[in-house]
Amino acid sequence: MKKIPLSQGKFALVNDEDYERINKHKWYAYKSGNTYYARRNIWTGKKKQTVIQMHRDVMGCVPRDNKIVDHKDFNGLNNTKENLQIVSVSINVHRRHKQKNNTSGYVGIYWRPKKKLWAASVRMNGRNVSCGSSKDPIIAAKKKRCGYFKNIPRKCDIELSGGFQMRILLIVKSMMMETLGPMYLSSVIKKNGHEAKIVDLSSAYDYAIKWEPEIIGYSILTGDREKFKNLNDRLKKVLKFKSVVGNCDPSFFPEGYDWADEICKGEGENWINDFLIKERGMVETANQMIDRSHINSIPWPDRTSFPNMKVRDFITSRGCPYKCSYCYNHRWAELFPDQKLRVRSVDDVVAEIKHVNPQYAYFQDSCFGVRMDWMREFAEKYEWEFEGIKYSVPYQCNFRPEMINPERGELLRKSGCVAVRMALESATNRLRSLIGRNTVTLRKVREAVDILKENRVQVMLQNILSLPGSTIEDDLFTLETNIKYKPDYAWASIYVPYPGTDLGDYCKKNGIYKGNYENITDCFFDQSILEFSEEYKEQSYCLQKIFALCVEVGVMPEISDLTIKNLPNFIHKAMRKVGDKRLYLGLL
Numbered sequence: 001m002k003k004i005p006l007s008q009g010k011f012a013l014v015n016d017e018d019y020e021r022i023n024k025h026k027w028y029a030y031k032s033g034n035t036y037y038a039r040r041n042i043w044t045g046k047k048k049q050t051v052i053q054m055h056r057d058v059m060g061c062v063p064r065d066n067k068i069v070d071h072k073d074f075n076g077l078n079n080t081k082e083n084l085q086i087v088s089v090s091i092n093v094h095r096r097h098k099q100k101n102n103t104s105g106y107v108g109i110y111w112r113p114k115k116k117l118w119a120a121s122v123r124m125n126g127r128n129v130s131c132g133s134s135k136d137p138i139i140a141a142k143k144k145r146c147g148y149f150k151n152i153p154r155k156c157d158i159e160l161s162g163g164f165q166m167r168i169l170l171i172v173k174s175m176m177m178e179t180l181g182p183m184y185l186s187s188v189i190k191k192n193g194h195e196a197k198i199v200d201l202s203s204a205y206d207y208a209i210k211w212e213p214e215i216i217g218y219s220i221l222t223g224d225r226e227k228f229k230n231l232n233d234r235l236k237k238v239l240k241f242k243s244v245v246g247n248c249d250p251s252f253f254p255e256g257y258d259w260a261d262e263i264c265k266g267e268g269e270n271w272i273n274d275f276l277i278k279e280r281g282m283v284e285t286a287n288q289m290i291d292r293s294h295i296n297s298i299p300w301p302d303r304t305s306f307p308n309m310k311v312r313d314f315i316t317s318r319g320c321p322y323k324c325s326y327c328y329n330h331r332w333a334e335l336f337p338d339q340k341l342r343v344r345s346v347d348d349v350v351a352e353i354k355h356v357n358p359q360y361a362y363f364q365d366s367c368f369g370v371r372m373d374w375m376r377e378f379a380e381k382y383e384w385e386f387e388g389i390k391y392s393v394p395y396q397c398n399f400r401p402e403m404i405n406p407e408r409g410e411l412l413r414k415s416g417c418v419a420v421r422m423a424l425e426s427a428t429n430r431l432r433s434l435i436g437r438n439t440v441t442l443r444k445v446r447e448a449v450d451i452l453k454e455n456r457v458q459v460m461l462q463n464i465l466s467l468p469g470s471t472i473e474d475d476l477f478t479l480e481t482n483i484k485y486k487p488d489y490a491w492a493s494i495y496v497p498y499p500g501t502d503l504g505d506y507c508k509k510n511g512i513y514k515g516n517y518e519n520i521t522d523c524f525f526d527q528s529i530l531e532f533s534e535e536y537k538e539q540s541y542c543l544q545k546i547f548a549l550c551v552e553v554g555v556m557p558e559i560s561d562l563t564i565k566n567l568p569n570f571i572h573k574a575m576r577k578v579g580d581k582r583l584y585l586g587l588l
């Protein structure tokens with residue numbers, strides 16, 4: 001760090017690398033309010049003179065570029081890069097010192113003599129936005145903080161001493177539905193005083209160029225790695241930022257991410273919290289370590305990147321107590337032992353839903369309401385009242401068939417559940433053993449479907465075709481079983497041997513899958529990539545396309561019908577629309 005002498009006996013501080021460039025000009029000190037700054041005159045035309053401030057020059061700004069450079073320590077002469085940040089107008093106004101005539105003791109809190117109240121307001125996008133008022137200036141100041149961060153629940157405890165420090169862009173594959181993982185991270189990021197935004201892959205490049213984030217986080221599932229890597233390569237050519245990767249794929253296969261600057265393994269809230277503190281220090285009351293054994297301590301997800309969604313996603317628990325061999329869940333629990341099944345309190349869940357006030361709620365839990373006592377309490381408390389009329393927000397959730405009993409069916413109906421997703425997967429016992437579903441009999445699955453229908457809950461049955469060792473007869477038997485059970489929507493996918501799962505590793509070890517990682521796609525509807533005969537691959541591919549329609553009309557196809565030419569893809573897509581309409585009450 002070096003000193004640059006100014007007029008009035010003052011001097012400014014700059015980094016060593018900026019010294020030569022800045023010091024070749026003549027700078028002088030000037031006072032604005034209580035703060036001294038350094039500036040110099042520049043000629044922009046023949047007789048036109050203007051000024052540029054040293055802190056703007058250090059940050060590469062030019063006259064009239066509308067960028068605002070803020071001093072983090074409020075010392076206008078400390079022009080070292082660590083102390084400077086480019087901020088929006090509203091943040092700069094928000095971070096300004098109290099004015100001389102301030103009577104409340106708080107910025108943005110002023111006395112309204114007519115109402116005899118302290119009023120709070122923030123300046124956003126060029127407008128003063130009222131945040132409420134109070135007889136007590138401290139309460140008004142708290143309201144102001146809530147108003148400023150009104151999109152993030154439970155944010156009253158944010159101290160603004162650090163202001164927004166970094167822009168962090170989180171990139172997900174698609175934003176058709178809310179993506180809870182990055183939304184939870186966004187909340188922690190904002191709680192640390194930084195800015196966060198979630199965008200999808202298709203708009204990420206343009207958004208990043210415009211927003212110039214200091215950190216870019218990628219949420220990557222198996223099969224998507226290359227897409228994110230390509231985007232990162234493109235962005236690295238034009239922007240300076242730190243890249244962070246997270247979610248299942250980097251957690252299981254970190255060795256494939258030498259192109260990323262940081263890898264977040266497992267659940268990300270604590271990791272991102274520590275990372276931000278390491279990068280920029282801790283904002284006075286920034287989020288401390290989240291206690292995973294107390295899942296309620298995790299802040300609610302930030303939904304600001306997903307405005308106007310009719311269906312809102314929630315999660316009441318993390319982890320899964322079951323061990324299906326095709327699923328990564330129990331391997332995750334082995335890798336991260338503190339991330340086994342944890343359930344939020346009913347009060348916390350209901351408070352969040354009341355705060356969000358959605359038209360429709362989708363509970364993303366692997367298995368909803370695992371504990372019966374939780375389910376009873378939930379059914380009791382999941383209720384709203386408006387002008388004397390009681391109602392509950394319609395919702396959808398996932399269950400295992402063995403969990404559905406008459407009492408659960410009744411509790412689901414009572415609490416407003418409109419649809420349940422359940423997995424049959426395969427009707428053949430041999431295959432059910434292979435995937436770890438043999439603990440549930442077909443009879444139990446049928447009972448579960450019947451109980452739900454009696455309680456007027458729509459049922460989606462999920463099935464997997466082309467499991468290792470399958471024949472077309474096995475797949476047709478699964479279809480026949482679905483036709484008998486009559487779910488409201490029968491969903492069928494083609495098995496993908498995801499590496500890191502028991503069954504994926506079994507396929508690789510036994511030569512059932514001979515491809516490599518690059519052949520694994522993110523789509524469950526493509527032809528099987530296992531070592532099956534071409535004839536069977538085509539048959540099961542066709543069966544997947546017409547599966548839902550066959551269940552809908554109750555007709556079994558002949559094996560000879562299962563050819564690609566005769567069975568186009570639009571049937572599958574049309575039936576998905578029908579299924580979604582039933583499950584989501586026509587909201588999607």
Ligand code: SF4
Nearest residue numbers: 320322324327329366
């Ligand atoms: S019940 Fe669902 S989430 Fe749990 S292990 Fe099986 S497939 Fe995975």
